[in-house]
Amino acid sequence: MELKGKRILITGARGFVGAHLSRELERRGAEVIALDARGDDPADIRDWQKVRNFVSKFAKFDLVYHLAALMFVPYSFKNPRETYEVNVLGTLNVLEICRLQNVSRVVFASSYVYGQPKYLPVDEEHPLQPTSPYAWSKVLGENLCRAYHQDYGLDCSILRVFNIYGEGQSDSFLIPSIARQLPTGRIQLNDPEPRRDFVYIDDVVQSYIKVAECEGGEFEVYNIGSGASYSVNDVVTYMIEAWGQDVEVTYRQERRKGEIENVVANIQKAKKKLGWEPLIALPQGLARYIRWYR
Numbered sequence: 001m002e003l004k005g006k007r008i009l010i011t012g013a014r015g016f017v018g019a020h021l022s023r024e025l026e027r028r029g030a031e032v033i034a035l036d037a038r039g040d041d042p043a044d045i046r047d048w049q050k051v052r053n054f055v056s057k058f059a060k061f062d063l064v065y066h067l068a069a070l071m072f073v074p075y076s077f078k079n080p081r082e083t084y085e086v087n088v089l090g091t092l093n094v095l096e097i098c099r100l101q102n103v104s105r106v107v108f109a110s111s112y113v114y115g116q117p118k119y120l121p122v123d124e125e126h127p128l129q130p131t132s133p134y135a136w137s138k139v140l141g142e143n144l145c146r147a148y149h150q151d152y153g154l155d156c157s158i159l160r161v162f163n164i165y166g167e168g169q170s171d172s173f174l175i176p177s178i179a180r181q182l183p184t185g186r187i188q189l190n191d192p193e194p195r196r197d198f199v200y201i202d203d204v205v206q207s208y209i210k211v212a213e214c215e216g217g218e219f220e221v222y223n224i225g226s227g228a229s230y231s232v233n234d235v236v237t238y239m240i241e242a243w244g245q246d247v248e249v250t251y252r253q254e255r256r257k258g259e260i261e262n263v264v265a266n267i268q269k270a271k272k273k274l275g276w277e278p279l280i281a282l283p284q285g286l287a288r289y290i291r292w293y294r
Contacts, residue, residue: 001062001105001212001213003030004028004029004030005029005030006030007031007058007061007062008030008033008061008062008212009035009055009061010035010036010064010067011035011036011045011064011066011067012035013032013034013035013036013067015036016168016169016201017109017201019168020201020204021067024205024209033058035051045068045086045090045093046089046090048096051094051097060102060103061103062104062105063103063105063106063212064103064106066090066109068086068090069087069137070083071134073112073132075134076133076134076137077133083134087138088141091108091141091144091145092144095154098148099148104155105155105157105212105216106145106154106156106157107156107157108141108157110138110141110158110159110161111160111161111162112130112132112135113135113142113160114126114129114160114263115128115129115131115135116260120229120262120263121227121264121265121267122223123223123268123269124160124269131258131260142221145219146219149218149219150219155217155218155219157222158220159222159224160221160224161199161224161225162197162224163197163199163225164200164201164204165199165200165201166200166288167201167289167293169201174232174235175198175239178235178236179289182243185247185248186247186250187247187248188251188252189252190252190253190255191232191251191252191255191256191259192233192251193232193255194262195230195261195262195263195264196230197228197263198226198235199226200280200282200288202279202280203278203280204224206279207274210270210275211274211276214273214274222270223267223269224265225264225265225267225278226278226281227265227266228281229262229263229264235286236249239286239289242283243290
């Protein structure tokens with residue numbers, strides 16, 4: 001799909017990923033329609049009538065990126081009903097809009113669905129083992145996409161994105177929480193050991209672009225990550241180096257219940273079928289983030 005001149009609906013367009021993706025699509029000449037509760041014309045993704053009224057203003061869409069979600073795992077444990085309503089019912093509403101408006105393609109944002117890995121790196125065939133209401137909501141959303149593909153022929157692509165970071169991310173996530181502490185000269189965190197596959201926001205945006213540009217027609221799932229894992233302590237070390245000043249670091253040695261010790265994505269499918277691969281390694285990405293933060 002050539003994106004120039006296309007009308008593209010993005011749910012969650014003013015969120016972290018949505019805002020970056022919107023700017024890139026507009027730079028490429030696409031018309032972006034933002035469906036976001038924080039917008040000037042808000043539509044609660046859970047409210048079918050509001051969503052339908054919003055999209056009825058437009059004749060057609062060429063593509064839908066469904067990014068809107070409650071995505072903070074600890075919040076999902078405290079607020080499971082709201083998490084399921086937004087993430088599952090919202091997905092159903094988006095898919096039904098696609099069916100009614102004959103939208104040719106939808107891209108669904110997923111993550112955290114593999115749980116404790118049985119092997120590394122984790123490929124797309126790894127069993128799904130959700131360990132939180134958020135993760136369960138994403139598995140249910142993926143299944144809805146599969147059902148609409150099977151029953152109605154909707155072209156669905158699932159991007160299972162690993163640990164995103166970059167400019168504009170919420171302070172509740174690891175890297176922004178570290179950055180917030182750097183100016184104080186002291187960093188305090190719970191556990192230095194868990195390892196994650198961190199992928200920079202610019203690389204993630206390019207994966208969304210690539211999946212839209214590729215030939216569609218199927219139901220496909222892609223891992224989007226860096227293909228390497230780094231510990232919390234590694235992240236702290238790189239950020240302090242980029243900060244350029246001495247910082248005292250302490251750990252409470254508190255491990256979260258059910259903590260996943262290590263996860264790394266197998267990204268060979270995305271490389272082969274999408275022609276996508278990450279270009280920004282973690283030290284480089286964290287240096288960019290620190291420059292932006294300052």
